[in-house]
Amino acid sequence: MSCLLCLGFFAPGETVPPLGDLAFAQHLMLRAWQRDSAGDRGDLDARWPGAFPAMRLLAARGDVDLVVLTGSSEATLALGPGHLEASALPGAPGNTVITGRRDSHFRFLADLEVDDSLAIETLAGKRHVYRITDIDVVDARRARLVLDTPDSVLTLVSAYPFDPAEPAGMRYVVTARMLF
Numbered sequence: 001m002s003c004l005l006c007l008g009f010f011a012p013g014e015t016v017p018p019l020g021d022l023a024f025a026q027h028l029m030l031r032a033w034q035r036d037s038a039g040d041r042g043d044l045d046a047r048w049p050g051a052f053p054a055m056r057l058l059a060a061r062g063d064v065d066l067v068v069l070t071g072s073s074e075a076t077l078a079l080g081p082g083h084l085e086a087s088a089l090p091g092a093p094g095n096t097v098i099t100g101r102r103d104s105h106f107r108f109l110a111d112l113e114v115d116d117s118l119a120i121e122t123l124a125g126k127r128h129v130y131r132i133t134d135i136d137v138v139d140a141r142r143a144r145l146v147l148d149t150p151d152s153v154l155t156l157v158s159a160y161p162f163d164p165a166e167p168a169g170m171r172y173v174v175t176a177r178m179l180f
Contacts (some may be wrong), residue, residue, distance in 0.1 A: 025079045026105070029053060029067040036173065051076060054083045054089060056121040057098060057156075062108040068120075072099050081105050085148050087155075090120040091128045092180065094151045097145055106158035109172055118154060123142050129177035130154045140171045152178035 033056060052070040072082040081100035088094025101107030118130045137160050145155060154176040157167035 008128050023104075026066060026175060029055075029080065051079050052069070055123065057058070057081060058119040058121065059108060059112065060114070061113070061116050064108050066100075066105055068098055077101055077105075081156075085113060087145075088149075089154070090122055091126065092151055093152060094152055095126055095145065095147045095149050095155055096120070097147070097155045097157060099157045102159040102172070103164040106156065106172075107162060109158050109174055110157060110162050112174055118156075118180075120154065128152070129150050129179045131179055132176045134173075134175040136173045136175075137170050138173055140169055143171060143173070143174075154178070 026177065029051075033053065053067050053072045053094045055068045057066045057068050058064060066081055068083050069076045069079060070083055070138060072084050076082040077100065081098050082098060084097040087097035090096050091171060102109075114132050114135060116132045118132065120128045120130070122128075126156075138143075140159075145157070156174040158172045160170040160172040161168070162172070
C-alpha cells in the first residue's frame with residue numbers, strides 16, 4: 001500500500017509541485033540570498049540549476065519576501081515569480097514585469113490595495129521602492145502590457161480568479177510607480 005502512495009505522489013504529468021514544496025524552494029533560495037553578500041549573489045544560479053535568481057520582491061502587506069527568478073517558463077514559475085526578460089530592470093526607465101502563479105506565490109496580490117508600497121532588491125543589494133497606483137482585472141486575450149515607459153514602473157501579473165478550480169481567462173494586474 002505504501003508503495004502505491006509513493007507512486008501516486010511522484011506520478012508523471014504533475015505540472016505543479018505541492019504548495020509545501022513551492023514554499024520550501026522559496027525558503028531555501030531566500031536563505032541563500034540573505035546569507036550571501038551583495039557581491040556574491042551572482043553565484044546563486046549555480047545552486048539552483050535552471051533557476052536564476054534575479055531580485056527580491058517585498059511587500060509589507062502580507063509580510064511578503066520572495067526571490068524572483070529570471071524568465072516566465074512553467075519550470076520557473078513552479079519555483080517562484082518570474083521576471084519577464086523583455087521588460088526593464090528595476091530602477092531603469094521602463095516597465096519591470098513580474099509574473100507569478102495565482103494559487104501560490106502571487107496569491108497575496110488579492111490583499112494589496114492602491115497606495116500600498118512594494119520594494120525590489122537587486123542582486124547588487126540596491127533597493128527600489130514603489131507605490132501601487134492601479135489594480136485591475138483584464139481579459140488575457142485582449143490586454144497588452146506597455147514595456148517602454150519613460151518612468152520606472154513595476155507591474156505584477158497573475159491569472160485570475162485566484163481560485164484555481166475556476167478557469168483563468170482573466171489577468172490580475174498590479175501597477176506601481178517607483179518612488180526612489
